[in-house]
Amino acid sequence: MSFPWAKQYTPTTEFGQWMDKQLPLPRFVYNSVGAGYPAPRNLNYMWNFGSMAGLFLVVQIVTGIILAMHYAANATIAFDSVEHIMRDVNSGWMIRYAHANGASFFFIAIYLHIGRGLFYGSYKAPREMLWLLGVVIYLLAMATAFMGYVLPWGQMSFWGAKVITGLFEAIPFIGKPIQELLLGGFAPDNAALNRFFSLHYLLPFVIVGVVIMHIWALHIPGSNNPTGVDVKGPQDTVPFHPYYTAKDGWTIGLALIFFTILMFFLPNALGHADNYIPANPLSTPAHIVPEWYFWPWYAILRAFTFDFLFIPAKLLGVLAMFSAILVWFFLPWLDKSPVRSGSFRPKFKIFFVILVIDVLILGYCGGAPAEEPFVMISQLAAAYYFAHFLIILPLLSRLEKPEPLPTSITESVTGKPLTTAS
Structure with missing residues (x-):
């Protein structure tokens, strides 16, 4: 995004000016993670x-x-x-x-x-x-x-x-x-x-x-x-x-x-x-067991213990494990709510907390032995995981009534409308 009010990079030395013309790497860094990149004030x-x-x-x-x-x-x-x-x-x-x-x-x-x-x-x-x-x-x-x-x-x-x-x-x-x-x-x-x-x-x-x-x-x-409100000016x-x-x-x-x-x-x-x-x-x-950071996906892999029609249980587990991550690619189109931030979506907040708990349960079961009751718990938790992304999110985006958004980032920080904020 081009910010007209962003501070511009100005080399002060002769070498800096030469470098800026030949290979503007300092300018790139300055504009990416330096004073030349204006970030929202409420992060x-x-x-x-x-x-x-x-x-x-x-x-x-x-x-x-x-x-x-x-x-x-x-x-x-x-x-x-x-x-x-x-x-x-x-x-x-x-x-x-x-x-x-x-x-x-x-x-x-x-x-x-x-x-x-x-x-x-x-x-x-x-x-x-x-x-x-x-x-x-x-x-x-x-x-x-x-x-x-x-x-x-x-x-x-x-x-x-x-x-x-x-x-x-x-x-x-x-x-x-x-x-x-x-x-x-x-x-x-x-x-x-x-x-x-x-x-x-x-x-x-x-x-x-x-x-x-x-x-x-x-x-x-x-x-x-x-x-989730867009930047509207330098005051934001x-x-x-x-x-x-x-x-x-x-x-x-x-x-x-x-x-x-x-x-x-x-x-x-x-x-x-x-x-x-x-x-x-x-x-x-x-x-x-794999390393701990793979445990949720390992639990989903092991949750499939029986064949379905002509599909072996092992193949179902492999497909489910990869699908558990690949579903993230479709999130921008599964969640069509016009409100970005979960802070203004009361029902979404509840289901998000449930999702976090569900992933933690999957992680615990993934590190546990492949025996009952961990297998059954993994099956229930895996079912909810996919239901959250494929059913709950699309329904929430259509049925949930979000809370009113602030008119600007400045209003959310100062409590004052944009027109009266300093």
Whole structure:
């Protein structure tokens, strides 16, 4: 979006002027995350998690590059190379724990970021492309995290790879060739480890490229805000820097404190003990689970326990698991309410809280053993999850009567109409 009142970038040095003509990178940064980008003046702390996700993406890339210098993608010595990093490489234990726990913090920020977008209607026009690119980032992050989980080549790594790649086998006709292509054979081994290592190293840079497009798509319509009301003038905005850089910095600092505590004092709290046992194809763990941030989707996958007509239960579970995320792509057209923000939609707020509880229940069941009552609870929670997006949201958008919106962002902040606000 073009803001006529935005502060313009003006180089003050001869080198800055030359650089601005040759490669206006400082101008791009200034207009994207500096004083040249006017942001709505009423953004709350839920708008801080995008920058936090960006920070932990950088942490993952930097620590990942260092780990790749010492890791050996060979099934015979992969586990030992990780132990070598932990014991013999200078500060290797810290780099490895930062990488492992950084993934969890990245997904925490991503989930809070997605939750904010769902509640405040950030997927609605004119920000559909912004939302779609965000979903693509999430899918790429899932693929990257899964492949990274395989690399330590412990028991949970090996059997996680076997179970997840085995899902493709359920797809008729093309599933088996896809599985063999991913593994480079018929079971996880050297070829699979090399493929996963290569893709795990490559995909974060692909994510960075999509993040740049995500930021670009953000700056065309401008940021959404808690009221969902469009910016109407300079009185509705403040420069992104220093106001929101300082605000984001406070949240990032707090997150780094918790990240440091986890990394130094509870480094394995979010991991699985079986991954400290070398991979053994002849010994199946009693309870195979992915990382915690995949648990809701894993619960949906396991919720299908019987065939339906000619469709096997395994295929139904695979389709449901992928559909649970792919349905997000259609949100801008499923929710046709003219009001963006959930703050002014009383019934939507109730169902949003129920959805959050439902996802937490799915997460708990995904980390629990595949036995009753967890399977039945997963089935009920999965049914509600799809009902929320495919039935409840479309009905709410037509039947719900929203509360009156403020006439401007300034009115929502000051309590005064736009005409009398200073």
